Amino acid sequence: MADTPTNIAEYSVSDISFSIKRTLEDTFGYVRVRGELGRISRPGSGHVYLDLKDDRSVLSAVIWKGAAAKLKIQPEQGLEVIATGKITTFPGQSKYQMVIDALEPAGAGALMALLEDRKRKLAAEGLFAAERKRPLPTLPRVIGVVTSPTGAVIRDILHRLSDRFPLHVLVWPVRVQGDSCGAEVANGIRGFNALEAGGAIPRPDLIIVARGGGSLEDLWGFNDEQVVRAAAESAIPLISAVGHETDWTLIDLAADVRAPTPTGAAEIAVPVKAELMAGVDDLSRRLASGLNRLVASRRTELRAAAAALPAPRDLLALPRQRLDFSGGNLERGLTVNTRAHRSRLQHAAALLTPMTLVRAMRQGRERLDGHRQRQARAWETTIFRHRQRLEAAAGRLTSGRLEQQLRLGTERLDGLLRRLERAQQARLAEQRARLQGLEKLLKTLSYKDVLARGYALVRDAAGEPVRSAAHVSAGDRLSVEVADGRFEAIAATPAEELRKSRKPKDNPAPGGTSQGSLF
Template structure:
């Protein structure tokens, strides 16, 4: 390093260093002096690009230190940095020559005390509450008697033994245990995976889907319970379609999963009590209800029996109800033979009257009358047919007269005369129209000739062309490669070297030239 520091006096022979050599020397000096440091500060800007690295600022009231957490380290951190969080970062200082700055490479990061954890917890709680994850309307009702209970906890702790013992005492149920780490870096992802795993089970499958979930852990410090404050766990609990009871810590411990769960239990044992009722109490209740049902049924039967007896006393005797109907039946039976005889006599009389009209003499008389009517109509049909025939023959003669050759020839001559007249009138109209259009065409031609620049040429003017373009200024004519002048009787091409004024260098300008 001493070779890179110049003396105070004049150094005309001082060595020259490249920018990369200076940058490398600074990097070695900084990394050698600060190879392991712990820095306490507030997290400022945090950036997480697609590469997976984490870029952040550590700041206090006066200075800012740029820092980076490589992707592999960031995935293993127990605490992820958040803006505004006070932390203690462990790592080393290095330089970044591409931007001439120094920065800290963080290898571990932790909150700076319980106060920082509580501040981060309150901030995260407010954020999740704003998203509606803690809203009361999201809470589900716990099943009264679940068939299968899923427990998310450590399989080796006293918590699971307390839950199983309490369930056996109250009401034995099937229990599925999903073993997880209940503290440390693996706690949050394993708990979230267990909640989502239980929800992913198919109802009625080989492995039954739980009707109720219990997430349980014993008491501990804020740091021990921190895994249940992670956002991934809270979101998994809020998204659970299976009702969930949170039993994390003691009664005084509060974690964010308690707010997202459908019910919070002060202890794991209390969670088991919330999950199932007491079987003996249910049996006693059933016995009491059965006794009440039997007593109520007996009282109801006795009341209905008494009511039936009271109503039966108010009814008349059956014999009294049928006596009047029996008398009416007897009177009707007495009148029935006489009524039948009268009806038979009446029908015999009607039959006799009808049969009288069907005698042979009557039928012959009816046939003779119909024969006379038929002969009369037959006599009137022949004259009517003759009249109709004569009328049709007269109409035919009239139409035949119209088709005679002389009549047809006369009609053809009339039509030929009319066609000749129409042809004469059409020829006259066509000639008149042609004359009008010829007169208009002549007028337009005179107008065109009057407006054409060729008429102007006849008055002594000329047009200067360069190819297909008309030269309207002197500057354009000077820069043109070749010029032609159009007169009244034709065009004249100009050649030879031109001066700035536009004249030929080998002959004087002629009288009347444009140049």
């Protein structure tokens, strides 16, 4: 297809660029522009590159080295100024700019004024208070980083963490510049806090919010109120690493720690592993050395104490002597103790003779008979009194009423008699049970069982038991009771001769004198 002829002039790139340049310079010439200083750059050439901005536009500007040296005020970010110069273009980048010859202050910048107002408001709420800040963990296991996943910041942080102490790093990707920056950063902080401990995604022990340097406009998202509130409300300790050391944002004031750079944040977050290991090794050596010195010191003290102690044989000499003395007295003490217990037992046995029990039974039977007689008299007296009252009442009553009263009186009397009979039976049963108990005790302690085993009970003429041969004289009449009966006997051998014929502690010979020789 043949080219269509046209009369439109052709320009080279340089021609059109310089044509635009001349048009701008001729149209605007020398101008004065009011605006806020944004990004400021001072390269080694001595020139100053900066931005003039308002709430809608940004104008790039340059101050050549010669003009920069003559300025009355030095440009500072956020300062509102009136710049005097000319509008031109930079053909190398196809952009227009202002060449500034003079600067004069025009008051605080709009963005800086807004930033200061927001700062005062949040400070009044206590979001920047020192008591809200939490200490950082000494050695976190997981670190969460809120930053752009494609920038150099995350690579610097990972590289520094790998050099110092490699650990698990979680990245929450966000935009670090633009209108959505603030909301995304706030969501990242809250998202890390919402993770559950022990869940599929580990919960960070530390959060780093990081971004590289830039102008106030570039960092404006980190001055967002929702970012500051999210940082202040974070339950996980937070490090702010936004911009360079000279940059500051509101999140720096709300964070627990502010790092000058993202790399500095990594250095603050974790210690150097090699230094920790060296410290542990040093502490281990010092501990071992201290223990060795302590053991040596205690061993020396123990030896000194052992040298001051007496010999074991000296320590046991007195206790051994006391033991021998106590062993010698043990046999004698047992004999005395046995005699004392035998004496108390014999005394108690003397108090529990059959005669005592017989006497107690006799007294109990007499009391029972007395109770029965008194009860019988009481019945008769009660019946007599009731009969008298009934007869007296009968004299005052008519025959019909008398019969009724007699019937009621008879019924009451019958009831009283029945109650009296039951009370008498219960009392008799109680006394009978008590008497039976005494009878059983008497049978238990009775000497009849002893007589059945071949023994005899000897009584004197008064009927009292003979307890000693010394109480019997020749010719005394005695009564001897055996198991199947009783017979009389006369003592023939005086007690003195009988005692002389016995040998101490010797048993009598089988054919010698026995108890029968008394008869």
